[in-house]
Amino acid sequence: MTALGDTIERLDLWHLSLPVVSRRDHGIGSVGGAVEVVIVRLTSAGGIEGFGEAACWSVFTGTPENAYAALDRYMRPAVIGARVGDIAGVMARAERTVAFSTDAKAALETALLDLAGRAAGIPVWALLGGKCRDAIPLSVSLADPDFEADLALCGRLEADGVGIVKLKAGVQDHGFDIMRLDRLARDFPGIKVRVDYNQGLSPAEAMGRVVDLDSRGPSFIEQPVRADQFALMRRLREATAAPLIADESVFGPEDMVRAIREEICDGISVKVMKAGGPRRAAQVAEMARAAGLSAYGGDMFETGLGHLAGVHAIAASPGITLGCEFYQAKYYLAEDILAEPFAIDNGMVIVPDGPGLGILPDAEKLARFALRSTVTA
Numbered sequence: 001m002t003a004l005g006d007t008i009e010r011l012d013l014w015h016l017s018l019p020v021v022s023r024r025d026h027g028i029g030s031v032g033g034a035v036e037v038v039i040v041r042l043t044s045a046g047g048i049e050g051f052g053e054a055a056c057w058s059v060f061t062g063t064p065e066n067a068y069a070a071l072d073r074y075m076r077p078a079v080i081g082a083r084v085g086d087i088a089g090v091m092a093r094a095e096r097t098v099a100f101s102t103d104a105k106a107a108l109e110t111a112l113l114d115l116a117g118r119a120a121g122i123p124v125w126a127l128l129g130g131k132c133r134d135a136i137p138l139s140v141s142l143a144d145p146d147f148e149a150d151l152a153l154c155g156r157l158e159a160d161g162v163g164i165v166k167l168k169a170g171v172q173d174h175g176f177d178i179m180r181l182d183r184l185a186r187d188f189p190g191i192k193v194r195v196d197y198n199q200g201l202s203p204a205e206a207m208g209r210v211v212d213l214d215s216r217g218p219s220f221i222e223q224p225v226r227a228d229q230f231a232l233m234r235r236l237r238e239a240t241a242a243p244l245i246a247d248e249s250v251f252g253p254e255d256m257v258r259a260i261r262e263e264i265c266d267g268i269s270v271k272v273m274k275a276g277g278p279r280r281a282a283q284v285a286e287m288a289r290a291a292g293l294s295a296y297g298g299d300m301f302e303t304g305l306g307h308l309a310g311v312h313a314i315a316a317s318p319g320i321t322l323g324c325e326f327y328q329a330k331y332y333l334a335e336d337i338l339a340e341p342f343a344i345d346n347g348m349v350i351v352p353d354g355p356g357l358g359i360l361p362d363a364e365k366l367a368r369f370a371l372r373s374t375v376t377a
Contacts, residue, residue, distance in 0.1 A: 003046055003119035004085035010043040010376050011076050015068050016369040018303065019334040024143035025171040027200020027223075028248075029059045035301040036064040038104070039337075039366060040071055042111045044084050050115025051361055053306035054107035055273050060248070060300065061103040070104040072374055079108070084119050087112045087127075091277065102251060102276040103300075109277030110309040110357070117356035124309075124357055128282055128316035135348040136297065136314055137323035139194065140331055143168035147180055153331070154188050161347035164192045164323060170200025170224070174209050181216045196222035199248055203232055207239060214240040220322075222269065223247040233264035243267055247298060252276055256284050260291045267294030270313070270320060273306070278313040289319025296322030304329035304342035307349075308357040315351040324349055337365045 016037050023032035038054040054067040078093035091109055098104070113124045125131045140157055142150040142165050154165065167184070169177040177195075184193050195218045201209060203225065210224050220243040225232050227248035237244040243266035250259050251274040259265060268288050275281040288295045297314045300306070307326035314320045326349055329342040336342060339362040343350035352358025366373075 003044070003048060004083070004116060006044040006046045006048070006084045006119065008042050008079055008082050008084060008115070009045045010041075011071070011079050012041040012043070012373070012375045013068060013072055014039040014366045014373045015064055015371045016337070016366070017371050018337070018369055020332050021334055022144050022149060024168070025145050026143060026168050027170040027198030031057070031301060035333075036371070037301070037303055037306065038064050038067045038071065038107060039305065039361065040107045040111045042079065042115050044115065044119065048084070048115060048119050049360075050111045050113070050118060050356060051305060052107035052110030052112075052114065052309065053303060054103040055300035055302040055306045056103050057300055061273050062101060066101060067104040067107065070098045070101040071108060074098045075104065075108055085116050087116060103273045105276040106272045106278075106309065109279060110272070113278060113312075114356040121355050123353055123355065124278065124312035125315040125351065128278060128312060131315045131351060132318045133315055134351050136311065136351065137164060138162055138327060138344060138347050138349050139164035139166050139296070139323050139325045140327040141166045141168055141196070141325060145172075147183075151183070151187065154184070154191065158188060158191065163190065163347050164194065164219075166194040166196050166222075166325065168198065169195050169213070170197040174212070177213060178216070181213065181218070185216070192219045194219045194222065196247070197224040199223055199226045201225050203229065206232060206236060210236050211239055214242050218242050220245050220267065223249065230258070230262050230264050234262060237263070237265060243294065245269060250284065252280055253283050253287060256287045260287070260293070265293065267296070267322065269298035270295050270317070271298040271300065272309045272313055273300045273302075278309050281310070281313045282317045285317040285319045294322055295320045297324030297326065299325040299328060302326070302328055303333065304336045304338040304359065305357070305361055307342055308352065308359060311349055311351055312357065335365070337361045337369065
């Protein structure tokens with residue numbers, strides 16, 4: 001029997017709390033002190049391991065407690081005893097077993113892909129159809145309530161060759177957002193600036209604020225209003241020159257169908273955590289490309305491990321042309337969990353060519369940052 005035909009014998013979990021370097025304010029909530037993720041490890045009968053991550057946020061995809069329980073109690077029976085290469089079969093059973101829980105499903109599918117890639121000796125991007133790019137432009141989000149700290153970060157980013165930032169708006173007053181845009185244009189004219197409201201605007205204020213901000217020429221404007229306000233998204237799209245990007249309005253392929261039909265956006269944020277795994281994320285990206293929409297790789301609060309899942313999905317997706325936001329491992333976490341640094345060079349995320357995801361987590365860090373774990377003997 002080949003390694004791909006081997007069976008999966010173990011599923012281990014860690015719920016981690018990872019310190020971060022600053023507070024970040026978004027339209028739907030703030031994050032500070034630490035972020036929490038759930039790490040899953042699958043082990044085959046032959047001793048090959050595969051890892052995945054659920055990067056959770058209660059106001060977006062769900063809680064880490066939910067992801068942990070979904071994997072530990074409900075999805076485990078769908079996994080144990082399955083063949084290493086049976087990714088579609090396992091995920092179909094997981095989909096029937098647990099509703100929603102897209103972050104937990106993303107962690108499971110990532111671990112299955114990592115395991116299969118390592119068993120076959122090929123990268124995850126090869127399992128997703130092949131690689132169409134070797135490097136991905138990096139965008140870094142600015143969300144510190146202390147704008148001077150963000151300006152200092154921009155100086156570091158400029159020195160590192162990063163050419164894109166995304167300003168989180170709609171948290172404080174409109175004047176604060178305009179001031180920051182004007183200051184970035186003055187002090188860092190070589191950096192492209194995108195804007196993301198994270199659903200932070202009410203219907204009454206959205207049109208006036210978005211149109212005024214649009215006059216400053218941002219590269220795009222993302223999700224100004226609540227995810228379910230499709231009609232208002234379409235009106236905002238028609239009123240602005242900058243491309244309007246949908247994030248929370250589009251989780252998976254099902255939402256993508258409606259977004260295309262109702263013409264709510266010019267592009268989408270593709271996220272492994274909200275799509276439910278790298279394969280569904282790639283499917284969303286292909287649907288966008290077929291409809292003539294742009295796409296970029298969005299982030300949650302991942303470690304480098306979660307970033308790697310997105311990197312492989314983007315590497316295999318021709319339609320994701322606007323770069324990625326996989327900056328947390330280098331610029332936001334106080335310490336990442338990978339055994340080797342997440343690869344960023346001159347403002348570009350480098351696509352790994354090694355087996356599976358390409359880099360393993362550091363076992364010592366999994367133990368050190370764990371709030372709890374379920375590791376079988």
